[in-house]
Amino acid sequence: MTDKSEWQGQVGSSWARQWQRTDRSFAPLTAILLERISSFADTRRIADIGCGAGELSIELAAARPDTEVLGLDISPDLISAASARGSHHPNLRFAVADASTWSDLSSAPDLYVSRHGVMFFDDPVAAFSNLHGSAAPRASLVFSCFRSPSENAWASKIGALVPSAPAANPHAPGPFAFADSAHVAGILSAAGWGDIAFEPVDFDYVAGSGEDPISDALDFFGHIGPAARAIRMLEGDARKQFLDRLRMLAESHLQQDKVRFSAAAWIVTAKK
Numbered sequence: 001m002t003d004k005s006e007w008q009g010q011v012g013s014s015w016a017r018q019w020q021r022t023d024r025s026f027a028p029l030t031a032i033l034l035e036r037i038s039s040f041a042d043t044r045r046i047a048d049i050g051c052g053a054g055e056l057s058i059e060l061a062a063a064r065p066d067t068e069v070l071g072l073d074i075s076p077d078l079i080s081a082a083s084a085r086g087s088h089h090p091n092l093r094f095a096v097a098d099a100s101t102w103s104d105l106s107s108a109p110d111l112y113v114s115r116h117g118v119m120f121f122d123d124p125v126a127a128f129s130n131l132h133g134s135a136a137p138r139a140s141l142v143f144s145c146f147r148s149p150s151e152n153a154w155a156s157k158i159g160a161l162v163p164s165a166p167a168a169n170p171h172a173p174g175p176f177a178f179a180d181s182a183h184v185a186g187i188l189s190a191a192g193w194g195d196i197a198f199e200p201v202d203f204d205y206v207a208g209s210g211e212d213p214i215s216d217a218l219d220f221f222g223h224i225g226p227a228a229r230a231i232r233m234l235e236g237d238a239r240k241q242f243l244d245r246l247r248m249l250a251e252s253h254l255q256q257d258k259v260r261f262s263a264a265a266w267i268v269t270a271k272k
């Protein structure tokens, strides 16, 4: 579980410092997502929900100079990283805002997009209802989210290194809250969205590259995701044992000079 206060604080700060690596880990997914978004061509205003350090917003602003792009996120550190990266696009703006309450009816978006930014809402039906109410008539929604942990080796294999109780509620806010497509379809339709469709996509999650891919992956895992959480919680011998196992895991996933894991996502589309 990753809650709102963590994104507003320490987790958001880590992501803001690690955006080059998170963008790298999502790179093949980003290409697929941008390709799917390209079929929603006739746009005047796009809002990127949970935009993080802004890669998707920046790509869209560059590709559509006549469309206003707004990136929204609850993490002030991520919004300042995104603003610094995207400042040269006149049609791009970033704002600290919560998708559950944000609204600007004078410039209502006709397209919402998100790369993995919608699985952390405390009350997803309320958040998607707010987005529905804040959208232009006939607006569309295109977002990605992870499928199950068992289909995401980077998560299941790291999870197997630390003994922990299974999450009491698999739909609690977190990276896998939207793994179950029936659950997500229920949320979206309860929030007023229709024409809901799910496309499964698989991609290579690169955790380490460069001159020393193993150290690069260990540093990345030390800051982002389930390993970073385990490192914060463990102490003494348990911590050392975990770090040794993490290194062995990274070594066993070194292929063609990169530390790679299989990853699986949904691309979800819907219409107002």
Ligand SMILES: C[S@@+](CC[C@H](N)C(=O)[O-])C[C@H]1O[C@@H](n2cnc3c(N)ncnc32)[C@H](O)[C@@H]1O
Pocket: 004, 007, 008, 012, 015, 022, 023, 026, 049, 050, 051, 052, 053, 054, 055, 072, 073, 074, 075, 078, 097, 098, 099, 100, 114, 115, 116, 117, 118, 120, 121
């Ligand atoms: C997994 S990160 C993805 C970030 C970015 N889209 C990317 O692909 O790098 C999830 C993002 O959702 C944001 N987020 C979580 N809850 C939110 C909310 N209620 N409103 C807006 N953003 C939220 C977090 O701060 C975080 O930046």
